[in-house]
Amino acid sequence: MKQPRPMEDAARARDILLRRAVLAAVLCFLLLGAVVARVAWLQVTAHERFVNLAEQNRTRIEPIPPARGLIHDRNGVVLADNAPSFQVELVPEQVPDMEATLAHLARVLVLDEADLSRFRKALKSGKSFDSIPLKLNLDEEEIARLAFERPRLPGVEVQARLTRVYPHVERVSHVVGYVGRINEREMQVIDAEAYRGSSHIGKTGLERFYEDRLHGKVGYRKLEVDAHGRTLRVLEEVPATSGEDVHLTLDLRLQAVAEAALGDFLGAIVAIDPRNGEVLAFVSKPGFDPNLFVNGIRTGDYKALIENPDRPLFNRALAAAYPPGSTVKPVMGLAGLEYGLITPEYRMFAGPHYQLPGQDHKYRDWKKGGHGWVDLDHAIAQSCDVFFYDLAHRMGIDRMHAFFSEFGLGRPTGIDLPGEVSGLMPSREWKRAARNQIWYPGETLIAGIGQGYMLATPLQLAQMTATLARRGEAVRPHLSRDAVMDPLAPIKLRREAYWDVVLGGMDHVINSDYGTARALKGGPYRMAGKSGTAQVFTVKQSESYDEKRLSRKLHDHAVFVGFAPVEQPRIVVAAFVEHGQHGSSTAGPIVRRVMDGWLLGDFELKAAEVNDKAETD
Amino acid sequence: MSMLREGWNRAMQPYREGDGALFHWLRLDPWLLFALLLLLGAGAVTVYSASHQSMAQLTSLAARIGLGLTLMLVMARIPPRIYLLWSPWLFGAGLALLVAVELFGHVGKGAQRWLDLGFIRFQPSEMMKLAVPMMAAWYLSQRTLPPRPLDVLVTLALVLAPMGLIMLQPDLGTALLVGAAGIFILLLAGLSWRYIAGGLLALAAIIPVMWSFVLHDYQKQRVMTLLDPEADPLGAGYHIIQSKIAIGSGGVFGKGWLNSTQSGLDFLPEGHTDFIFAVYAEEFGLIGVALLLALYLFIILRGLVIAVQAPTVYGRLLAGSLSLSFFVYVFVNTGMVTGLLPVVGVPLPLVSYGGTAMVTLMAGFGMLMSIHSHRPFLAAR
Structure with missing residues (x-):
């Protein structure tokens, strides 16, 4: 109705703000006054009552850490145990002179810098009435000396705790793994409530994979304490629930047999039951002493492990991806039959090398003179390279990729252990993404004999062989008896008879007079298998392979996969022998030895060794 | 008594005189600074x-105190007209970040408050404690005061949108503070008593609804x-x-x-x-x-x-x-x-x-000091 008058409005707004600000100030004063009045009521009127309540307020809740579950092998032998150990702890509040006490203790015990710095760190952040561990795992001499000095050291206590012990040292180190002190990064991830009072957590192996099961549930103790926080008596106790034990399918006796069978060689052996995927032996050599890690590994020990050229901390059975070599030939043959590229009766003439049309490069056969006329059975049994070069060339990498993927190559098996790698089943897409290159036809050829880009872990080879042995009934390998594994879809072929051809070829590798591993023929059960060689370096076109001139480090890796008995397979073994040179003569007998152990119960010699180990360690 | 007063005046001299005075140069308010310290x-x-x-x-x-004091120093030196200029942008960015938190925020202690930027974890709701009153003040400063009904509604929307997003996280404490900061702008701008009474009544009516659906x-x-x-x-x-x-x-x-x-x-x-x-x-x-x-x-x-x-x-x-x-x-x-x-x-x-x-x-106090120390010479008298 009226024209706005800016000046007047501004003045009015300013006026309103002033009045409201004053009002707000009064309100603030009144409300804060109310708080003061409330505090006055609590601190003056009800003071006596609250002083009494504060006096009675003398309960404290203390966590009781649970005992960690044990790990047993298939026969109940303990692989990861809890043993009482003694540690020295200090209650800061009761120590009159911390520096003098530490100096005194340093004369009584062997204290290193790591112990001291960890203690000082805990001292800064902890509460003065909580005891702080100074040194774990005291030996008997130290306990005795401490007992003698105790009266002169107020606030110093010797506590018995449970510590993790691995009685079989390196034999199962890559399976069981180890626990260690919870570090800061883990601290962020774990549920702090569930780990109150716990100092250790699974770091690798089964200890890590089954951490939730093994750890258990923390308990509580309600304590009555005096005004300084010292415990007077226990009011209430909710005991901790121990962690569950984990029972393995692995047989420690077979593990020892397999480890001994490798002899001086490094490598990996995986033995599984093809009917259900139970892992029977799982060796990665060399192993290491997991006990070193439990209470903090010493720098020197760690350096020695890390700098060892044999890489003892590296789990070859599932983290090392090697070229699978000729062990892939049975699956190649099966793919050829399934895609209709060959028939069981198909024969070809295999010369000493193979050439792609219009190319000079000669793809050599391992046999200098060539194999002559071969069918699929002979091609597998004699491991004829030229036959599979030709088959691979006609099949193409796309179909190879599809077929091998069904047998688990290029993807993790899903075993119940951490750190598994997926290997590599190359494809055009992979090469474009990883190398930004197109796929060359020659690469298909060498993939056909398991060389080139193709990489598989010993565990994957065991799974692949188990799938063959069971005619497509694929299983997932697992270590825990109670592991719940996702089922795998069985592989269905156009004709059931194709399996017979390929498995027959694997049978003839050993049980014929033309197989590469015919030296293994005989014995109370019939075994089938396939040898392989993984090239460490490539022989140039002009040179020939002179093994005498090469040092052992340059020798090829030997591979052998096998299953037995042929009629009703109960065990599959995959052995990868680093620089073992010949699949059939080095890796073959190792596989045979493991099968003898399992199928004939021949643990004899080695069983004695197992006991020795357990006692001496 | 007079000696005391004289001493005080002398102590305050550099500030009042303005030229060459440390506090004025720093754009700090000594009263506030002393109390904060x-x-x-x-x-x-x-x-x-x-x-x-x-x-x-x-x-x-x-x-953190060091960081807070530094930020206060910086904020105090930025003149209020810059804050005015930046208000809508800061508010818009804050609102977008709140939505981002809702979509991919980091969950800590059962509430989704953090935005993980890789190198730092950032809490956008914290920024809104300043951005919401800045935005409301920016908006109302361009209208005639006391605010008319439409302006009141717009301001309310500007306050309630971020407040609601923060409640969703859920972070009741911060939502309350952000909401209060916005409402205070309205009250100080001269929202008529009738609206205030109406608002209080509405609030009383909303409580049972909040109880069953929102809390x-x-x-x-x-x-x-x-x-x-x-x-x-x-x-x-x-x-x-x-x-x-x-x-x-x-x-x-x-x-x-x-x-x-x-x-x-x-x-x-x-x-x-x-x-x-x-x-x-x-x-x-x-x-x-x-x-x-x-x-x-x-x-x-x-x-x-x-x-x-x-x-x-x-x-x-x-x-x-x-x-x-x-x-x-x-x-x-x-x-x-x-x-x-x-x-x-x-x-x-x-x-x-x-x-x-x-x-x-501390950033907020820096802004307060900036508002006080950037007055034109005459107004400061």
Whole structure:
């Protein structure tokens, strides 16, 4: 109705703000006054009552850490145990002179810098009435000396705790793994409530994979304490629930047999039951002493492990991806039959090398003179390279990729252990993404004999062989008896008879007079298998392979996969022998030895060794 | 008496004269600065005791105080017209970040508040404590005052949108502070008493609805606990019971510094964060409490004086809102710890150990100082 008058409005707004600000100030004063009045009521009127309540307020809740579950092998032998150990702890509040006490203790015990710095760190952040561990795992001499000095050291206590012990040292180190002190990064991830009072957590192996099961549930103790926080008596106790034990399918006796069978060689052996995927032996050599890690590994020990050229901390059975070599030939043959590229009766003439049309490069056969006329059975049994070069060339990498993927190559098996790698089943897409290159036809050829880009872990080879042995009934390998594994879809072929051809070829590798591993023929059960060689370096076109001139480090890796008995397979073994040179003569007998152990119960010699180990360690 | 006054005048001379004066050059308000430093000192002393004399906590607190003071210095030097210019952008960015938190925020302690930027974890709701009053003041400063109904509605929408997003996280304490900061702008702008009465009535009507549809179970439980803490002495009521015991057992003179048994023996959880007032009251008694609250009142009043003296509408509204928000902090926290109000996660400003909130508060005080120290020469007289 009226024209706005800016000046007047501004003045009015300013006026309103002033009045409201004053009002707000009064309100603030009144409300804060109310708080003061409330505090006055609590601190003056009800003071006596609250002083009494504060006096009675003398309960404290203390966590009781649970005992960690044990790990047993298939026969109940303990692989990861809890043993009482003694540690020295200090209650800061009761120590009159911390520096003098530490100096005194340093004369009584062997204290290193790591112990001291960890203690000082805990001292800064902890509460003065909580005891702080100074040194774990005291030996008997130290306990005795401490007992003698105790009266002169107020606030110093010797506590018995449970510590993790691995009685079989390196034999199962890559399976069981180890626990260690919870570090800061883990601290962020774990549920702090569930780990109150716990100092250790699974770091690798089964200890890590089954951490939730093994750890258990923390308990509580309600304590009555005096005004300084010292415990007077226990009011209430909710005991901790121990962690569950984990029972393995692995047989420690077979593990020892397999480890001994490798002899001086490094490598990996995986033995599984093809009917259900139970892992029977799982060796990665060399192993290491997991006990070193439990209470903090010493720098020197760690350096020695890390700098060892044999890489003892590296789990070859599932983290090392090697070229699978000729062990892939049975699956190649099966793919050829399934895609209709060959028939069981198909024969070809295999010369000493193979050439792609219009190319000079000669793809050599391992046999200098060539194999002559071969069918699929002979091609597998004699491991004829030229036959599979030709088959691979006609099949193409796309179909190879599809077929091998069904047998688990290029993807993790899903075993119940951490750190598994997926290997590599190359494809055009992979090469474009990883190398930004197109796929060359020659690469298909060498993939056909398991060389080139193709990489598989010993565990994957065991799974692949188990799938063959069971005619497509694929299983997932697992270590825990109670592991719940996702089922795998069985592989269905156009004709059931194709399996017979390929498995027959694997049978003839050993049980014929033309197989590469015919030296293994005989014995109370019939075994089938396939040898392989993984090239460490490539022989140039002009040179020939002179093994005498090469040092052992340059020798090829030997591979052998096998299953037995042929009629009703109960065990599959995959052995990868680093620089073992010949699949059939080095890796073959190792596989045979493991099968003898399992199928004939021949643990004899080695069983004695197992006991020795357990006692001496 | 006259000597005292003369001394004071001389001490204040450099500031009043303006030229060459350190405070003026720094654009700081010595009254406010002195009170804030006292408060931060009291906070450090109490945190040290409440965290079981942890040097580590004290060091990290010192680092945060350093960061807060630096930010205050920087904010004080930025003239208010820049804040005015930046208000809508800051608000828009904050709103977008809140949506981002809702979509891919980091979940911590059951609430989704953090945005992980890889190198730093950032809490956008904290930024909104400043951006919301800035935006509301920006909007209303361009309208005729007192605000007309349409302007009131727009302002309400500007406040309620971020507030709702923060409630979704859920972070009731921060939502409350952000909402209050926005509403104060409206009240200071001269919202008519009829609307205020209507708003209060609507609020009263909304409470039952909030109870059944909006509040999370843990928030309902806090309210129930307030009404009857003894009903659940080991669970939700534990904090309040222990906190009252701490305060009550302190008496008029307190147990003395480092002598808090309640916190020392761990009966009082979060003794160095949200419940630090209880430790302070236990150790320094009623006298200490009265002094502390007087200090707070002084800071609030100084803020209101700055608001009244501000030359622009924007500055007046913003300064008033920041000061009154600070009051809400103090009142909600002390009210909660003494058992007058429900347990809402609001720290005792500048005293509690807790990084982000302290940094935001110091930034706010930097803005207050900027508003006061950038007055035109004549208006400053």
